């Protein structure tokens with residue numbers, strides 16, 4: 001086997017696949033080292049991609065040339081646009097996948113990528129020289145040399161799985177834990193901590209009485225994630241909803257004395273926003289029932305995922321409790337729910353490129369950085385892979401601002417904030433979310449992806465076509481006037497009648513009117529739905545967007561205020577003690593970043609502004 005690579009990616013989960021494909025497509029000889037060649041981008045938990053804010057991440061990954069959107073378009077069996085009745089800024093695509101077919105498609109993507117070699121082995125250490133990564137040590141194959149490496153080990157580092165009193169070392173059910181890599185990274189100067197997450201039981205489809213469940217239908221016309229997918233014609237399936245009851249909760253409580261969560265056996269913090277069922281009934285004891293979604297894992301797969309019932313309670317309790325749910329009286333569990341505790345590396349050890357501060361050309365991405373979720377992992381993997389390849393080419397780094405992408409928000413939050421639970425993306429984390437919509441990710445990012453060499457011709461042509469159409473509608477049509485006769489005959493009873501001709505750009509501000517209907521009065525040109533809705537959104541929400549653009553400009557001005565690298569924050573006594581320590585650890589690049597570090601208050605920023613001004617004057621007088 002070849003033992004020399006430009007870039008080695010450790011782990012072929014969602015982060016690893018994106019990192020490896022990006023780096024290989026950017027011309028780097030890449031090795032993707034993973035425990036099992038047949039488990040690439042495996043969905044370890046919920047067989048679904050997207051959802052609120054996460055859907056936006058997938059669209060951004062796709063606009064930059066990543067693969068997640070394409071894979072889910074090929075394997076999705078239940079597509080739904082969430083919040084479709086609300087405004088575009090809060091809509092998010094989500095799709096259930098055929099879990100096996102998702103992984104199968106991911107394997108095909110890896111195999112079809114030029115410059116990419118998948119190596120089945122366990123990475124147990126890294127080697128460095130003069131503070132720079134030089135090799136990755138594998139359990140079976142020994143050392144592979146590299147110029148850069150991306151670690152995307154997910155939940156596998158010293159992973160331990162818990163079900164009741166059973167405790168098994170494992171990265172995922174059925175997979176080995178990884179020993180040695182944490183210790184090797186710690187030797188190289190990193191510090192690690194523990195987190196936990198959990199998964200619900202999978203039950204046999206034929207043991208559910210679907211007649212007692214509520215049906216959740218997919219969208220009539222599935223909307224693809226990827227800008228390169230024209231449409232989706234695969235058969236779509238239903239999901240089903242059931243509810244727990246007081247009886248279910250009573251049975252679950254019977255298992256509390258064997259719960260690793262309540263007995264303190266699990267030390268790592270879990271995601272508060274995605275609690276286990278035992279956590280839910282404990283924290284919200286007044287709630288008489290909780291909703292559970294029964295989500296099929298595939299067309300030819302009898303396993304059904306019980307979303308909302310994540311648990312590490314003993315197996316007998318899981319089964320008894322589920323059988324109290326109407327529709328699940330005879331349910332058979334195929335795989336028990338469990339919790340997994342694992343090592344992660346607090347991400348304030350990283351730069352915005354996801355390169356570590358400690359070791360040059362070494363990058364961390366995905367759940368190893370304390371995040372949770374496939375989409376968060378994939379986004380980081382893509383950015384780490386891109387930056388590793390750019391660095392080897394001595395090109396400028398690729399960093400996205402908070403104002404241009406959820407990916408920018410994700411990475412900025414990771415490296416600046418303190419994380420005591422797994423981080424997942426929410427729309428509320430993005431202060432400029434009116435601009436960061438799922439439907440405009442191409443307009444925001446595709447030219448960047450194309451410049452990196454990652455966006456294919458087909459998607460880029462579609463994007464250019466959309467941009468041209470948007471331009472034509474704005475330049476030609478928005479300023480045209482609609483005559484009262486035409487308008488009043490069409491919209492009588494729906495909208496206030498016109499007394500005199502009015503421009504489309506003014507009429508479209510009326511909430512009840514659709515741009516597509518107004519355009520019919522002035523043009524016969526057929527515009528794409530995407531182009532029309534982009535123009536419509538901007539016209540309808542012009543006032544809000546203008547305010548947001550002003551905020552972005554203000555944000556950018558603060559981001560431009562660079563902080564010299566050599567500042568010793570410990571010597572700035574006017575800063576609070578906490579701010580001194582945090583600033584010294586993170587070493588922000590600019591005032592904006594400094595203001596977002598957990599523990600740095602407004603008063604500290606004022607001190608810093610005065611200090612930097614003095615520092616700048618001293619610097620200037622030194623030079624003159």
Ligand SMILES: Cc1cc2nc3c(=O)[nH]c(=O)nc-3n(C[C@H](O)[C@H](O)[C@H](O)COP(=O)(O)OP(=O)(O)OC[C@H]3O[C@@H](n4cnc5c(N)ncnc54)[C@H](O)[C@@H]3O)c2cc1C
Pocket residue numbers: 010011012013014015016033034035036039040041042043044045046121122123124152153154155156157171172178181197198199274338339340365366367368371372373374377378424
């Ligand atoms: C039990 C469980 C429950 C979860 N629940 C949720 C949830 O409810 N909601 C949610 O959003 N997310 C959940 N997740 C998280 C989600 O699965 C992960 O966030 C996502 O898969 C992380 O992607 P990743 O690429 O970082 O790592 P993973 O998908 O875990 O992939 C890691 C990869 O690295 C490989 N690997 C690891 N170490 C080595 C090594 N040393 N050498 C070679 N290969 C290595 C593994 O084989 C694997 O292929 C859950 C995860 C688990 C395990």
